[in-house]
Amino acid sequence: xKLLSSYIKEMKIAARGxxxxxxxxxxxxxxxxxxxxxxxxxxxxxxxxxxxxxxxAIEDSFYQDDxxxxxxxxxxxxxxxxKAASFELTDRSTGEVKAYDFEAGTVTARTIEAYDExxxxxxxxxxxxxxxxxxxxMAYTEKKVGARLSIDEKFGIENITVxxxxxxxxxxxERFTNVLYVLHTETPDTVSAMIDTQSVRSLExxxxxNNRENMVPLMVVFMGSLMGFFxxxxxxFLDKSEGVIKALAVTPSSVWxxxxxxxxxxxxxxxxxSSVITIPVMGLQPNYALFYLYLIITTFTFAALGLLIASFxxxxxxxxxxxxxxxxxxxxxxxxxxxxxxxxxxxxxFPTYPMLxxxxxxxxxxxxxxYVLTYCGIFAVAGVVxxxxxxxxxxxxxxx
Amino acid sequence: xxSVKNLSHSYDNDGKLAVNNISFEIEKGETFGFLGPSGAGKxxxxxxxxxxxxxxxxxxxxxxxxxxxxxxxxxxKIGVSFEQSNVYSKxxxxxxxxxxxxxxxxxxxxxxxxxxxxxxxxxENDRAGTFSKGMKHRLTFARSMINRPEIWFLxxxxxxxxxxxxxxxxxxxxAKAVKGTTSFLTTHNMYIADELCDRVAFxxxxxxxxxxxxxxxxxxxxxxxxxxxxxxxGNLVKETLKTIDDKDRARIGEITEKYxxxxxxxxxxxxxxxxxxxxxxxxx
Numbered sequence: 070x071k072l073l074s075s076y077i078k079e080m081k082i083a084a085r086g087x088x089x090x091x092x093x094x095x096x097x098x099x100x101x102x103x104x105x106x107x108x109x110x111x112x113x114x115x116x117x118x119x120x121x122x123x124x125x126a127i128e129d130s131f132y133q134d135d136x137x138x139x140x141x142x143x144x145x146x147x148x149x150x151x152k153a154a155s156f157e158l159t160d161r162s163t164g165e166v167k168a169y170d171f172e173a174g175t176v177t178a179r180t181i182e183a184y185d186e187x188x189x190x191x192x193x194x195x196x197x198x199x200x201x202x203x204x205x206x207m208a209y210t211e212k213k214v215g216a217r218l219s220i221d222e223k224f225g226i227e228n229i230t231v232x233x234x235x236x237x238x239x240x241x242x243e244r245f246t247n248v249l250y251v252l253h254t255e256t257p258d259t260v261s262a263m264i265d266t267q268s269v270r271s272l273e274x275x276x277x278x279n280n281r282e283n284m285v286p287l288m289v290v291f292m293g294s295l296m297g298f299f300x301x302x303x304x305x306f307l308d309k310s311e312g313v314i315k316a317l318a319v320t321p322s323s324v325w326x327x328x329x330x331x332x333x334x335x336x337x338x339x340x341x342x343s344s345v346i347t348i349p350v351m352g353l354q355p356n357y358a359l360f361y362l363y364l365i366i367t368t369f370t371f372a373a374l375g376l377l378i379a380s381f382x383x384x385x386x387x388x389x390x391x392x393x394x395x396x397x398x399x400x401x402x403x404x405x406x407x408x409x410x411x412x413x414x415x416x417x418x419f420p421t422y423p424m425l426x427x428x429x430x431x432x433x434x435x436x437x438x439x440y441v442l443t444y445c446g447i448f449a450v451a452g453v454v455x456x457x458x459x460x461x462x463x464x465x466x467x468x469x
Numbered sequence: 470x471x472s473v474k475n476l477s478h479s480y481d482n483d484g485k486l487a488v489n490n491i492s493f494e495i496e497k498g499e500t501f502g503f504l505g506p507s508g509a510g511k512x513x514x515x516x517x518x519x520x521x522x523x524x525x526x527x528x529x530x531x532x533x534x535x536x537x538x539x540x541x542x543x544x545x546k547i548g549v550s551f552e553q554s555n556v557y558s559k560x561x562x563x564x565x566x567x568x569x570x571x572x573x574x575x576x577x578x579x580x581x582x583x584x585x586x587x588x589x590x591x592x593e594n595d596r597a598g599t600f601s602k603g604m605k606h607r608l609t610f611a612r613s614m615i616n617r618p619e620i621w622f623l624x625x626x627x628x629x630x631x632x633x634x635x636x637x638x639x640x641x642x643x644a645k646a647v648k649g650t651t652s653f654l655t656t657h658n659m660y661i662a663d664e665l666c667d668r669v670a671f672x673x674x675x676x677x678x679x680x681x682x683x684x685x686x687x688x689x690x691x692x693x694x695x696x697x698x699x700x701x702x703g704n705l706v707k708e709t710l711k712t713i714d715d716k717d718r719a720r721i722g723e724i725t726e727k728y729x730x731x732x733x734x735x736x737x738x739x740x741x742x743x744x745x746x747x748x749x750x751x752x753x
Contacts, residue, residue: 074571078560085559085596312555316612319519319549320572321541465523 075330096342109279116194120204122219286428301375306385332372355432370452380462471495476527489675502666510675548618552625554605558598583611659740699728
């Protein structure tokens with residue numbers, strides 16, 4: 070009953086303060102951004118700059134079949150406004166270095182769009198440059214791979230050999246370089262055989278999230294952990310400035326009920342803000358029972374962390390150092406979330422890492438319930454320990 | 470109702486004691502004044518008695534409860550009015566009192582009755598954040614009565630209040646004393662202590678220098694004085710004379726015969742003067 074009274078009182082105070090509305094406003098704002106600015110599928114159209122060092126008739130013959138079969142389409146020429154550039158080009162095979170210097174100007178390229186029947190989209194653009202210099206200039210300024218195609222006709226027009234010279238920026242990985250090398254040095258049969266030996270798991274067999282859905286776990290985690298963590302501290306410091314904790318300490322109600330009522334307000338706020346984001350984007354797809362269980366437990370854990378940190382300081386200004394450090398540390402796993410190749414083992418010890426993965430699991434249709442429940446248990450234990458320590462600290466640090 | 474034996478307390482481990490081996494007893498229905506300058510140990514003692522500070526040594530019993538043991542139900546018996554107003558600024562006066570009423574396990578006073586007692590009628594639905602300092606103080610004072618406390622801790626109950634409100638607060642304290650409430654009044658205002666307290670303790674540097682009733686202290690340490698203002702050749706002259714000194718008594722007679730007396734007052738030594746006399750220190 071006392072806990073309920075404290076919770077109702079805290080909700081009244083929260084509803085009359087601005088932190089509550091900041092959280093809800095942020096959720097609505099993020100939802101609008103997700104729905105308006107984040108496309109469901111990314112627009113990542115690739116393009117290349119190619120110079121064909123050969124007769125135009127032979128060049129056209131390269132693309133003749135694809136154009137006739139509807140795989141490629143000739144479109145209007147593209148005119149590029151290109152800025153001035155100075156660079157050196159190193160020939161890997163000879164070590165020869167050649168300097169280039171271009172004034173700002175325009176470059177016109179014949180343009181071919183490549184059509185992917187599987188996706189039904191134009192997924193690649195080829196810019197046919199009129200000179201090797203133009204190709205180099207564009208590759209340098211656009212930071213893209215350029216290519217020079219040349220032929221050897223000494224065995225007759227029916228048996229020409231095509232040579233590929235790739236212009237690279239220098240930051241490409243060795244693996245990528247090797248792929249380009251293999252593509253043109255091995256016979257098609259060899260490449261095909263190599264591909265057949267690869268163990269490939271088709272993405273179409275695995276449940277995936279589109280770009281917009283993929284943002285939901287990130288927003289839920291940061292609205293729940295970072296905002297909850299910060300706002301619970303703000304509430305405590307507001308009470309400390311008003312001295313009301315002392316008044317509560319001379320009533321039969323326990324300190325833990327006071328702290329729990331704060332955590333419950335944060336949990337309520339996070340439930341609302343997370344629902345504002347998740348339901349419109351994900352619809353009925355997620356396992357909502359698991360979603361709200363995980364959300365409540367993780368929010369409680371971070372609220373307990375905020376309560377514990379708040380117990381060490383008198384004012385929010387004094388806590389800024391640890392507050393800033395903690396929030397930055399909690400954000401680091403977001404890099405791994407968006408860049409899967411960056412996934413060091415140490416990062417998995419950051420609490421927001423399993424939170425992100427857990428919420429991602431929950432909102433996908435093929436949820437790994439075991440993974441989520443395991444971390445529910447871990448976060449629940451951590452939350453209880455942090456809360457108990459915060460309770461001990463608050464009782465110990467009451468002053469006259 | 471309150472028993473303190475050999476109580477000491479230190480905030481640091483440097484051996485410096487904020488409270489040094491103090492002992493006193495307070496009877497049921499008594500209003501006990503704890504007097505001393507800032508930093509004397511008043512708030513520390515009250516903090517230990519109210520449970521805000523952890524007791525380190527000695528024996529303390531408040532309302533029959535040993536303060537060394539954690540027993541939340543003891544707070545049903547006590548009320549605390551803090552020197553610094555500490556109410557929820559975003560809640561109304563009524564909501565503040567209603568919330569605190571729900572934290573106790575004993576019958577509580579109707580919040581509106583308390584609002585009426587402290588003169589906040591008409592302001593019950595205003596948020597405390599809009600209140601003046603005096604109004605917040607009255608709300609804090611009212612809150613301390615919500616559980617009909619048997620033991621009432623009052624920390625500077627009239628500090629910063631205008632005379633009318635201060636007089637109202639004093640009347641409430643007197644009325645509670647008549648009804649048998651035991652009060653522990655912490656103050657550096659000797660006039661308040663003199664008016665309200667059955668007994669006072671002088672504390673300085675963490676040590677109690679004496680405990681007695683204001684009347685006994687005045688009898689023991691005070692001197693009856695007469696302050697006379699009279700006209701002498703166009704000048705207004707003021708003299709303070711002792712009534713127990715033969716020479717001064719003769720002088721009083723001489724003045725009343727020879728001069729035109731403008732004002733004449735008998736004057737007792739104040740508690741503040743006695744405090745200075747006993748401790749050698751002022752109260753500020």
